[in-house]
Amino acid sequence: MKYAVITGASQGIGKAVAERFLEERYSVAVCARQRDRLAIVVNQWREQYEDADIIWLNADISTEKGVTDFYSLIKMSFPQVDILVNNAGLYKSGLIANEPEHQLERMLQTNLMGPYRLTRALLPMMVDHHSGHIFNICSIASQKPMKGIASYSISKYALLGFSDNLREELREQNIKVTSVVPGATWSASWQGSGVDPERILEARDISQMIWAASNLSPQASTDTIVLRPVKGDM
Numbered sequence: 726m727k728y729a730v731i732t733g734a735s736q737g738i739g740k741a742v743a744e745r746f747l748e749e750r751y752s753v754a755v756c757a758r759q760r761d762r763l764a765i766v767v768n769q770w771r772e773q774y775e776d777a778d779i780i781w782l783n784a785d786i787s788t789e790k791g792v793t794d795f796y797s798l799i800k801m802s803f804p805q806v807d808i809l810v811n812n813a814g815l816y817k818s819g820l821i822a823n824e825p826e827h828q829l830e831r832m833l834q835t836n837l838m839g840p841y842r843l844t845r846a847l848l849p850m851m852v853d854h855h856s857g858h859i860f861n862i863c864s865i866a867s868q869k870p871m872k873g874i875a876s877y878s879i880s881k882y883a884l885l886g887f888s889d890n891l892r893e894e895l896r897e898q899n900i901k902v903t904s905v906v907p908g909a910t911w912s913a914s915w916q917g918s919g920v921d922p923e924r925i926l927e928a929r930d931i932s933q934m935i936w937a938a939s940n941l942s943p944q945a946s947t948d949t950i951v952l953r954p955v956k957g958d959m
């Protein structure tokens with residue numbers, strides 16, 4: 726049996742990633758803040774994927790308590806963690822000059838501190854098994870500044886920095902770290918934006934690449950996966 730942990734799995738990229746691992750008969754642990762929406766998704770999965778082993782919790786990974794609660798459930802239920810996908814993220818637009826007070830802090834709590842704390846909590850389980858693969862869902866905005874979403878971009882630069890440093894630290898322990906760098910990807914958060922869903926990536930594009938990267942030979946590491954719409958960034 727193999728075990729995957731995915732944060733923010735009630736819609737969008739996280740949901741597609743969880744489904745990809747469920748298709749491959751992994752046991753999955755998922756979280757999101759809104760209990761009802763996650764419960765509906767988990768119930769659909771239990772109908773769709775027979776015998777699926779799913780543990781779930783409404784947990785907010787931007788808080789220490791949310792991470793601790795989610796980690797405690799995983800530790801109690803899974804003997805090991807093969808895959809960790811730090812996906813949950815917060816996106817807010819705004820200019821540095823006049824965005825609401827604490828906007829950057831809020832995004833850092835979700836986009837950087839959530840992955841940092843959950844990874845630190847789960848790492849001993851991976852180290853004990855001398856294996857594991859951590860995927861951090863960054864963004865094209867991790868690699869280039871984007872006017873109008875500066876604090877989001879700053880928080881995603883920080884996540885990419887975390888991810889790249891973590892990889893160096895964990896090489897000797899045989900634990901892989903992949904930074905996933907997607908461009909615009911269709912999810913519920915794009916609804917009402919006026920953007921044609923066929924102009925941008927599908928969530929499944931991301932999940933397929935994560936699945937592929939998780940299936941290479943034990944000695945192969947995919948450091949960074951960059952995906953963007955064929956017609957360019959939005």
Ligand SMILES: NC(=O)c1ccc[n+]([C@@H]2O[C@H](COP(=O)([O-])OP(=O)(O)OC[C@H]3O[C@@H](n4cnc5c(N)ncnc54)[C@H](OP(=O)(O)O)[C@@H]3O)[C@@H](O)[C@H]2O)c1
Pocket residue numbers: 732733734735736737738739756757758759760762784785786787812813814815816835862863864865906907908909910911912913914
């Ligand atoms: N879509 C894009 O164009 C795009 C492009 C590049 C990178 N990304 C990154 O990809 C990731 C997923 O994006 P998406 O568009 O699929 O997002 P989405 O459609 O908004 O879904 C986000 C998921 O994360 C959960 N979530 C949000 N904050 C959370 C928190 N603090 N704790 C736990 N769960 C939380 C949400 O559920 P609740 O609201 O119930 O918590 C939901 O399940 C994000 O990190 C995002 O920055 C997205």
